Amino acid sequence: xxxxxxxxxxxxxxxxxxxxxxxxxxxxxxxxxxxxxxxxxxxxxxxxxxxxxxxxxxxxxxxxxxxxxxxxxxxxxxxxxxxxxxxxxxxxx
Numbered sequence: 001x002x003x004x005x006x007x008x009x010x011x012x013x014x015x016x017x018x019x020x021x022x023x024x025x026x027x028x029x030x031x032x033x034x035x036x037x038x039x040x041x042x043x044x045x046x047x048x049x050x051x052x053x054x055x056x057x058x059x060x061x062x063x064x065x066x067x068x069x070x071x072x073x074x075x076x077x078x079x080x081x082x083x084x085x086x087x088x089x090x091x092x093x
Contacts (some may be wrong), residue, residue, distance in 0.1 A: 002027075
């Protein structure tokens, strides 16, 4: 999935839901289930991908869409430290 379809270098096409909810939800589940066997680089690559397509769910979405993205963002950031998360976001800029 990461190598061929869903990575930070890909441009979005077709339905936004697939890029911002469907795929990140599946990828976050995969990270959670496979965490013990993933390398640090794989975890970084996959969480960077989710960040690329959901940089800040509060900026654009409302209602049911943000309700679906909130758990994805939470799951996406549990493997990294809070300091690293802040460094990735614009909160420190």
